[in-house]
Ligand SMILES: [Fe+2]
């Protein structure tokens with residue numbers, strides 16, 4: 001059956017409604033989709049806008065008994081007389097981005113600095129900083145308090161702290177107990193923290209309280225950019241790093257963390273969503289496993305690229321500065337330093353989901369203030 005308006009027409013097939021615009025199919029909307037997305041008060045929980053209708057309550061071969069279309073709104077009547085109105089703006093809205101895309105770093109990239117005070121107190125400055133953080137994966141907050149536990153105060157912007165074993169807020173200074181190379185003055189190669197968790201913390205805040213030591217420059221590496229280049233140059237290496245589970249462990253007398261996971265995570269569209277790299281936490285791989293040779297060749301290439309200077313930015317993190325890194329993307333490192341003088345760093349973790357969604361909340365709040 002075909003219904004026509006001025007330039008548009010719709011074609012009703014046995015399993016969908018096709019919206020044709022100037023001779024081209026613009027949308028092919030399955031009947032099940034149309035029924036499932038009914039926006040009426042019966043099919044939604046009015047108070048919360050949650051979906052209430054459950055698809056299994058209708059037949060999978062459902063077809064509308066009547067359809068009307070005015071070029072913008074589809075009105076449907078179903079065999080049980082239920083009526084559904086779908087406004088095409090509902091579909092257009094779905095194309096709106098919730099967050100900025102990630103961008104690789106240009107040549108001589110340096111992280112952007114944002115004032116701590118403004119980040120905490122000014123919603124629009126916070127939104128700008130968070131957008132930069134999402135797109136580049138790294139920012140620095142300057143002029144933050146030099147008090148211990150200051151990272152707790154970031155919760156108002158970044159969501160709750162993601163706790164891990166060891167400490168809620170980790171202290172990194174040479175005088176501390178050593179369960180990790182970070183607690184020495186040795187050079188620390190690029191890594192992300194807690195590769196030994198199945199889901200490592202996705203955001204890390206590194207707060208420099210005091211830095212009076214010579215050396216110890218901070219290094220950040222754009223892991224995803226490096227992996228994109230690897231995928232392009234050596235697709236087979238990239239592939240095995242997506243598949244081969246690697247054991248990682250971090251532990252002390254009272255704590256134990258351990259996970260076997262591939263170093264690269266990609267989603268169903270082959271987009272990189274995670275990079276796991278920690279030479280210090282990597283454990284012995286069972287040599288009787290299949291493809292150990294292939295993995296090692298790929299890992300060798302990966303290590304050279306992680307240590308190359310192509311994707312890194314080097315700077316000195318001063319007392320009162322907080323480095324925020326998107327930890328599933330950006331690796332952090334530190335040059336060796338002379339352990340004379342005070343150097344005290346604290347770090348804590350957050351989750352990217354909370355940060356990304358906080359932009360929506362902040363924008364909503366700003367819009368309601370404007371109005
Ligand atoms: Fe670290």
Ligand SMILES: [Zn+2]
Pocket residue numbers: 038039040041042043082083084
């Ligand atoms: Zn309904």
